Amino acid sequence: MSSSFFLKPGAAKQANKKRKINATKSKGVAKPGKRTQNASAPGPKKQRRSKVEDEEIASDDEEYNSDVGNTLAFSADEEEEETAQDKRLRLAKQYLSAIEKQESERAEDRELSKTVEQRLQTEYLDSVGRLRRNIAGGIKSCTIQGLLKHKLHHTPLCALALSADGKFLFTGAKSQYVLKWCTESGKVIDKCDVLPHREEPETGKKRRSHVIAICLSSDMKFMALAEGGPHIQIWCPQTMKHVKTFKGHRDNVAALVFRKGTHELYSAAKDRSVKIWSVDELAYVESLFGHQTAVTSIDALSRERAITAGGSDCSLRIWKITEESQLIYNGHKDGIECVKLINDEHFVSGGVDGAISLWSAMKKKPICTTQLAHGLGDNGVANWITAIAVVVNTDLVATGSCDGCVRLWQTNPNARKLQQINSLSIGGFINGLTFNADGTKLYVAVGQEHRLGPGTTTIGLFVANFVPHTFGLKYYRDFVTCYQSGMPRAVPESVQLRLDKALEKLDVDPREAKFLKPFTVFGFDLFEAGTTKYRFGAALGIPVNYAYDSVDKIKRSDIRFRNQQIDWNSDNGKLLEEAIVLTEDEQLFGLSKAILQLQTHRVLLNSLFPSVSFLMVYTVGHFLNLRLNLFARHGSTRFVLYSILGLFGVGSWFFMKDFNQVTTDSEIDKKLATLGPQFVAAGVTYYEKHLKKNIALRNLIGDNTYTALGNENYLLRQKSMPLTARKSFFQNKWEELQGTQS
Helix, strand or coil: CCCCHHHHCCCCHHHHHHHHHHHHHCCCCCCCCCCHHHHHCCCCCCCCHHHHHCCCCCHHHHHHHHHHHHCCCCCCCCCCCHHHHHHHHHHHHHHHHHHHHHHHHHHHHHHHHHHHHHHHHHHHHHCCCCCCECHHHHHHCCCCCCCCCCHHCCEEEEEEECCCCCCCCEECCCCEEEEEEEEECCCCEEEEECHCCCCCCCCCCCCCCCCEEEEECCCCCCCCEEECCCCEEEEEECCCCCEEEEEECCCCCEEEEEECCCCCCEEECCCCCECCCCCCCCEEEEECCCCCCCCCCCCCCCCEEEEEEEEECEEEEEECCCCCEEEEEECCCEEEEEECCCCCCEEEEEEECCCEEEECCCCCCCCEEECCCCCCCCCCCCEEEEEEEEEECCCCEEEEEECCCEEEEEEECCCEEEEEEEEEECCEEEEEEEEEEECCCEEEEEECCCCCCHHHHHHHHHHHHHHHCCCCHHHHHHHHHHHHEECCCCCCCEEEEHHHHHHHHHHHHHHHHHHHHEEECCCCCCEEEEECCCCCEEEEEHHHHHHCCCHHHHHHHHEECCCCEEECCCCHHHHHHHCCCCCCCHHHHHHHHHHHCCCCCCCHHHHHHHHHHHHHHHHHHHHHHHHHHHHHHHHHHHHHHHHHHHHHHHHHHHHHHHHHHHHHHHHHHHHCCCCCHHHHHHHHHHHHHHHHHHHHHHHHCCCCCCCCCCCCCCCCCCCCCCHHHHHHHHHHHHHHHHHHCC
């Protein structure tokens, strides 16, 4: 049946004509519900024709009229009758409505398909590190929303790590605790103590930890900690339970990172190596070597590659682990402190020279560098970059420095551009930065000093004074030993006997006596290093003149003072000859004095004094900076303050050291005076010869090392009790003894 929307021309006219003919023959159509009188009368019977004869082929118009007649009922009222035009209009509307509905459904399908396609493409680009989203341009402001503090983090913060979902924050400081924070509530929900799981590589003794670095696996199953030593601790961040301690580095671990989406851990340390660990198997995999100095920073994404900063060697290296090769990049003028991957093709670095560089993995030199990114310090030196954070696969970068300022940058590798978009002043040292996944929040670890700052300086001052007298005592002794024909000169047997006699006279404990190691030194003065209180022992240097029993045994040709020959024929030369030859009692007195000096705790005290002075000065300076808001004032104000504090610190250090030495000398003389008249008389002549020796050397050499009376000449210090005072003490004791006897 043909559609009414596409009728043939003239069909409607024929249909109207047929309706009129039918109406004339039937005298009208009966209305519904009414019947005519003849309606029930049967019609006359007609003779049936043959089927074949009566068969006719209806035309299209007749078929259409027949269909219309069979399907459409028309009212006798022409006003209510639907015309063919009305029908065509109604059917056209229905057809258009159906088309619109179908197209609307298809548009929704196309939109959904397009959305799915875009998401799949985004996830794929993100997985291969090629996705790039521009979010830096949408940052209008940057404000501090909250401050997290805890009593267990009373020391400066050093590291922080944020979970992938941004719900938990882990922080570490120069203490033994790692805290787990809830970012929504800002409260500590758990903590762990790394100290019980830390051991010294050699001694096995436990000591205080400094959590230098923290990193989390993507699925929050493992947390790796660098606790200030050569070992790496593996923890479960969900339960905060210790899992394993990795041992392998020979020096302190400085940085850690998990490869994205895996449990493969990369570590960088001061031993110039990068190590790979399988945390699933809790095993070491391999080591990577190439850096010439300590490695300071490391980062990685999903590919089996890592990037490291070599610190003082001023190089960056990308390690292609599967290919067993590395790419080397050079650009900074000074040491490189930190590096972060933006994506697999670009990365950003910050250095001690205060510069921030944007790099392409395809170029050996930076494509963009911003010098003095955080300005100059009070001393005219660039503020070095201490921390960098990026939102991976975006154009947003954050940097922190020692100036207490966090700066936000927009990167554009295509335009070779690195533009600052915002900054936020916090105060203190920025030791760590990390973004959440979408870059809407930035977490900052702020301390009073750098993570390797005053704490390291304090320890360094202590170590510098302590090690030469303990761990490095052997090397210290070898350095000052008197050699003859390439071999250390032996201590004469007679001198060794006098030393044994002095030990017996002083009633030295045999356990301490075995730690005393005598050897021969140049010059005319006894040398003391170390102490008998520690297992490292004590080194007693005995000068060559202790082997002289008389003036005739002096080997004048071998004696030189400050690389100058001595005129032995002069009056001062003869005075020197008399002064350097000591009697047995005088040698016994001198050896006893040196033994008592080695039995004190001066090594420990002299190591603590500089550290205490530095901490005292730093604490006062930090307090004044915060109280007086000196960072907001002119740099000259802070320069004057720091200069005064520095002089005060040095002065306090020297005062404590000199006061301790003078007090010790006084106590030693008092103890020697109690050993009998023999020691009192020897003390008088010993110090008298000591003064004569100094006067003779002063006149022979012609410098001001010694005063005219023979004391050591110091400008503002008094390193030891004056020899004249010590001589007077024994003279008074001798006069008292003489008065008592008389």
